Amino acid sequence: MTTLQTLDTPAALIDRARMQHNIERMQQRMDSLGVRFRPHVKTAKCIDVARAQRDAGARGITVSTLKEAEQFFAAGFSDILYAVGIAPSKLPRALALRRAGCDLKLLVDHPDAARALAAFGKQHGEAFEVWIEVDTDGHRSGIRPEDDLLLEVAHILHGGGMQIGGVMTHAGSSYELDTPEALAALAEQERAGCVRAAQRLRDAHLPCQGVSVGSTPTALRAQSLEGVTEVRAGVYVFFDLVMHNVGVCEIRELALSVVTTVIGHQPEKGWAIVDAGWMAMSRDRGTAKQAHDYGYGLVGRLDGTLLDGYQMIGANQEHGIVARAQTGNAAEDDDLRGASDQDIAIRLPIGTKLRIFPNHACATGAQFPDYHVLSADGAIIVWSRFHGW
Amino acid sequence: MTTLQTLDTPAALIDRARMQHNIERMQQRMDSLGVRFRPHVKTAKCIDVARAQRDAGARGITVSTLKEAEQFFAAGFSDILYAVGIAPSKLPRALALRRAGCDLKLLVDHPDAARALAAFGKQHGEAFEVWIEVDTDGHRSGIRPEDDLLLEVAHILHGGGMQIGGVMTHAGSSYELDTPEALAALAEQERAGCVRAAQRLRDAHLPCQGVSVGSTPTALRAQSLEGVTEVRAGVYVFFDLVMHNVGVCEIRELALSVVTTVIGHQPEKGWAIVDAGWMAMSRDRGTAKQAHDYGYGLVGRLDGTLLDGYQMIGANQEHGIVARAQTGNAAEDDDLRGASDQDIAIRLPIGTKLRIFPNHACATGAQFPDYHVLSADGAIIVWSRFHGW
Numbered sequence: 001m002t003t004l005q006t007l008d009t010p011a012a013l014i015d016r017a018r019m020q021h022n023i024e025r026m027q028q029r030m031d032s033l034g035v036r037f038r039p040h041v042k043t044a045k046c047i048d049v050a051r052a053q054r055d056a057g058a059r060g061i062t063v064s065t066l067k068e069a070e071q072f073f074a075a076g077f078s079d080i081l082y083a084v085g086i087a088p089s090k091l092p093r094a095l096a097l098r099r100a101g102c103d104l105k106l107l108v109d110h111p112d113a114a115r116a117l118a119a120f121g122k123q124h125g126e127a128f129e130v131w132i133e134v135d136t137d138g139h140r141s142g143i144r145p146e147d148d149l150l151l152e153v154a155h156i157l158h159g160g161g162m163q164i165g166g167v168m169t170h171a172g173s174s175y176e177l178d179t180p181e182a183l184a185a186l187a188e189q190e191r192a193g194c195v196r197a198a199q200r201l202r203d204a205h206l207p208c209q210g211v212s213v214g215s216t217p218t219a220l221r222a223q224s225l226e227g228v229t230e231v232r233a234g235v236y237v238f239f240d241l242v243m244h245n246v247g248v249c250e251i252r253e254l255a256l257s258v259v260t261t262v263i264g265h266q267p268e269k270g271w272a273i274v275d276a277g278w279m280a281m282s283r284d285r286g287t288a289k290q291a292h293d294y295g296y297g298l299v300g301r302l303d304g305t306l307l308d309g310y311q312m313i314g315a316n317q318e319h320g321i322v323a324r325a326q327t328g329n330a331a332e333d334d335d336l337r338g339a340s341d342q343d344i345a346i347r348l349p350i351g352t353k354l355r356i357f358p359n360h361a362c363a364t365g366a367q368f369p370d371y372h373v374l375s376a377d378g379a380i381i382v383w384s385r386f387h388g389w
Numbered sequence: 390m391t392t393l394q395t396l397d398t399p400a401a402l403i404d405r406a407r408m409q410h411n412i413e414r415m416q417q418r419m420d421s422l423g424v425r426f427r428p429h430v431k432t433a434k435c436i437d438v439a440r441a442q443r444d445a446g447a448r449g450i451t452v453s454t455l456k457e458a459e460q461f462f463a464a465g466f467s468d469i470l471y472a473v474g475i476a477p478s479k480l481p482r483a484l485a486l487r488r489a490g491c492d493l494k495l496l497v498d499h500p501d502a503a504r505a506l507a508a509f510g511k512q513h514g515e516a517f518e519v520w521i522e523v524d525t526d527g528h529r530s531g532i533r534p535e536d537d538l539l540l541e542v543a544h545i546l547h548g549g550g551m552q553i554g555g556v557m558t559h560a561g562s563s564y565e566l567d568t569p570e571a572l573a574a575l576a577e578q579e580r581a582g583c584v585r586a587a588q589r590l591r592d593a594h595l596p597c598q599g600v601s602v603g604s605t606p607t608a609l610r611a612q613s614l615e616g617v618t619e620v621r622a623g624v625y626v627f628f629d630l631v632m633h634n635v636g637v638c639e640i641r642e643l644a645l646s647v648v649t650t651v652i653g654h655q656p657e658k659g660w661a662i663v664d665a666g667w668m669a670m671s672r673d674r675g676t677a678k679q680a681h682d683y684g685y686g687l688v689g690r691l692d693g694t695l696l697d698g699y700q701m702i703g704a705n706q707e708h709g710i711v712a713r714a715q716t717g718n719a720a721e722d723d724d725l726r727g728a729s730d731q732d733i734a735i736r737l738p739i740g741t742k743l744r745i746f747p748n749h750a751c752a753t754g755a756q757f758p759d760y761h762v763l764s765a766d767g768a769i770i771v772w773s774r775f776h777g778w
Contacts, residue, residue, distance in 0.1 A: 009476065010778060042706055064668075064707040084707050085652040087398065087664055088740050109653050112739045140708055141653050141662050172705065263474040264498050264530050273530050275476055279453075280778075283672035283752055316561065317431055317751060318453040318473050319529055350501045351477045362706060363672055366756070369777035387776070388758040389399060389669075 002380045009261040010276035012368040018255035026236050027056045033225045040234030043362045047075040048383040062232045066093045073102040081105045088116040109133035114153045118160025129165040136193030139172040145197040154206045166210020169194045174217035183221035195227035220248045238361035245290035257355040270341030272322040272348045278315040282363035297356040391769045398650040399665035401757040407644035415625050416445045422614045429623030432751045436464040437772040451621045455482045462491040470494045477505040498522035498531050503542045507549025518554045525582030528561040534586040543595045555599020558583040563606035572610035584616035609637045627750035634679035646744040659730030661711040661737045667704040671752035686745040
């Protein structure tokens with residue numbers, strides 16, 4: 001039987017009890033706010049994780065690629081929102097999914113994309129369900145609620161025989177905040193903007209049943225979701241150090257870590273070298289510009305408790321450098337500096353196994369072909385994940 | 390037939406003519422310097438790429454994981470240096486490779502690792518070939534040439550019945566330099582340090598036939614490799630923007646790019662949104678602390694020429710932001726800012742395909758299950774790559 005001690009390293013470890021806690025925490029919150037919850041499965045890209053979310057009450061899933069849609073549909077998930085603006089060249093794959101019975105919803109935010117979609121749908125006799133992306137925080141994509149492009153896109157879709165499923169927005173700038181007040185204010189801005197966009201469509205006698213909002217931080221800090229029909233969130237299932245800095249999770253809720261083995265030392269520099277580099281952790285340095293820069297991750301013991309003060313301060317492809325981090329923000333540099341630690345080879349001898357808690361669970365998970373899933377009784381099973389497009 | 394125009398995006402594209410040029414450029418240089426060349430296959434993790442390197446004259450390969458060793462051995466590569474200090478728990482996998490006939494060479498840089506290796510080898514009747522890692526630039530791992538740990542490790546191995554293959558070093562700090570003079574000086578430091586370590590072993594009547602050095606920048610700038618038996622380099626096969634900043638390749642030598650499709654715009658901000666985000670490019674921002682910060686990559690047309698002034702200035706998981714980059718170093722921020730570009734939707738309409746040249750080819754390639762390989766006649770074939778450990 002594989003155990004934490006016998007696991008080949010590096011390995012992506014899911015603490016199943018923590019994951020289940022995170023799933024239930026979010027679902028209970030959504031239930032109490034009276035909205036449907038549609039998890040974003042791009043974080044884990046793992047059928048078993050999505051099943052746990054569904055079993056807890058989630059309805060439908062959100063995906064970021066058509067490959068995710070295809071894989072999850074093949075595993076029995078049918079209600080799927082593809083939450084990235086559809087490129088016209090991807091319409092044949094989307095059509096194939098619809099024809100196979102998948103309740104796939106597409107997204108557009110521009111008249112040109114709407115026209116291409118409607119023309120393709122008409123040509124193939126397919127009334128695609130299309131959602132319109134709304135920009136509520138200037139973060140990335142979408143049409144602002146007061147912009148008349150919104151009505152133009154809706155008229156193109158509706159007039160072209162497509163079904164308008166609703167409006168959706170993602171307040172991705174929530175990742176840049178770190179107080180409950182600021183997050184609650186952004187959640188309200190996200191809600192109000194999306195509800196307003198829906199109202200404008202309805203006022204123009206266009207159908208707009210769905211109002212979909214969400215990000216992990218706004219979902220957890222929203223005070224009211226009046227007018228919203230569903231919420232989306234992804235990274236909450238594992239949480240990570242970026243979310244910890246944002247202030248929506250505790251260290252004890254971090255469900256994903258990378259198990260690694262000490263393979264060497266540079267005592268004068270206070271370094272232990274481990275066999276997890278950036279290929280395992282990913283190159284994500286999302287905490288570099290936050291209040292606490294955790295390097296490439298926080299270092300824990302195999303039992304999941306933290307080794308106080310130790311971080312992965314630097315990484316090459318298959319080498320990580322673990323050291324006591326010096327204080328001070330090192331955002332201008334890719335790597336932090338270690339503090340001298342002559343006894344590190346005694347404290348962390350070659351062969352020692354550690355768990356590194358990552359900055360960004362979506363990026364770290366993507367580096368691995370599968371997860372190792374740790375149960376409360378110490379048993380470890382394997383859940384596969386997929387990658388590519 | 391798949392062409393650049395019909396390729397599903399995002400896709401990792403190898404320009405085969407550029408790759409072949411890069412392979413021949415390096416091999417000719419190694420031939421003229423009179424050393425064997427052992428490419429590091431961690432960059433591409435692709436059998437077809439390694440075959441092209443072998444066909445051009447490479448002898449043996451370097452790997453960064455045992456999975457690479459296993460995969461390349463299964464494909465007919467036998468002379469393999471595993472260039473990461475071996476964790477004791479990985480010895481059974483290494484033994485299985487040796488027993489299957491693989492000429493696998495292991496690496497240590499510490500008496501404890503040497504003792505564990507020798508004990509395991511003795512227990513299983515296997516005289517492992519072991520190389521000793523030497524630190525010639527304080528970059529990461531290894532024993533300094535004048536440190537007596539070097540002799541201690543060698544005595545443990547030799548006395549324990551293991552074969553000492555030689556000494557090896559990697560001047561990884563070459564990535565931080567950007568003038569020919571500084572690179573030539575570091576290459577000489579790398580050479581001299583490794584040759585000195587070999588000499589100390591030989592003076593102590595210990596075997597030390599091999600002297601292995603290398604990194605792409607030092608390999609391309611070394612003036613003399615006297616005393617060196619082989620050179621290792623990896624990223625030269627594709628090159629990337631980090632190497633361009635280091636000063637060892639031209640833009641026209643960049644053999645790897647990510648093909649992407651425009652899916653939207655934010656004209657007020659000068660943004661085109663594309664369907665390659667950090668999941669495709671990787672989170673590597675290696676140029677952020679170099680002379681030229683290229684964001685998440687330089688933007689080219691489908692024919693491989695650059696769209697002057699355009700970069701991928703920001704990235705989310707499946708969204709990239711392409712814009713004219715503002716000058717000025719933005720290393721303190723993860724994302725750059727775009728310049729206003731009201732005509733961007735006319736210049737780059739939805740559906741436009743672009744090629745993004747990445748910061749770091751090793752990191753970008755790892756995000757894809759396979760490469761699409763473009764020949765001079767426009768035909769595209771698929772080469773698979775593997776990931777995981």
